[in-house]
Amino acid sequence: MKFLIMNGPNLNLLGLREPDIYGKEDMNALLARCQRVCDELGVQMESFQSNHEGALVDRIQAAYGNTDGIIPNPAAYTHTSVAIPDALKAVSIPCVEVHLSDINSREAFRRHSFVSPVAVRTICGKGFDGYEEAIRFLYQKLTAH
Numbered sequence: 001m002k003f004l005i006m007n008g009p010n011l012n013l014l015g016l017r018e019p020d021i022y023g024k025e026d027m028n029a030l031l032a033r034c035q036r037v038c039d040e041l042g043v044q045m046e047s048f049q050s051n052h053e054g055a056l057v058d059r060i061q062a063a064y065g066n067t068d069g070i071i072p073n074p075a076a077y078t079h080t081s082v083a084i085p086d087a088l089k090a091v092s093i094p095c096v097e098v099h100l101s102d103i104n105s106r107e108a109f110r111r112h113s114f115v116s117p118v119a120v121r122t123i124c125g126k127g128f129d130g131y132e133e134a135i136r137f138l139y140q141k142l143t144a145h
């Protein structure tokens with residue numbers, strides 16, 4: 001089983017970027033945490049981060065036929081992109097949307113996600129724990145009979 005952890009714009013600056021909101025740990029720490037959970041479950045993990053919407057769409061398309069689950073944090077594109085949810089829908093790969101912060105308790109423009117309708121679940125406001133929960137949730141969903 002293979003999962004793709006996909007992070008959008010400015011998440012490469014984790015640790016530096018608004019640490020009060022996003023935490024003090026960097027992207028390497030996040031990916032190491034995800035890798036540990038995937039290793040425990042026997043899931044192969046790939047990761048991708050881009051600041052560009054089209055690159056994220058291309059990566060989703062490249063997952064077609066070779067990836068069992070996607071864990072996207074589309075970052076700011078969550079609230080603006082139609083192309084990202086369209087791509088997720090096109091490849092029909094189950095996804096759990098994750099946000100480090102609680103997008104529902106911040107500025108009004110963050111309350112709407114174009115991605116949520118195509119996700120099997122949205123987890124937000126739990127920091128790095130949210131990624132772990134997403135991996136475990138997707139694994140359970142895909143292995144349940």
Ligand code: DQA
Nearest residue numbers: 073074075076099100101110
């Ligand atoms: C975010 C929330 C978004 O509103 C924001 O634009 C981000 C990060 C989060 O993980 O909390 O870049 O997706």
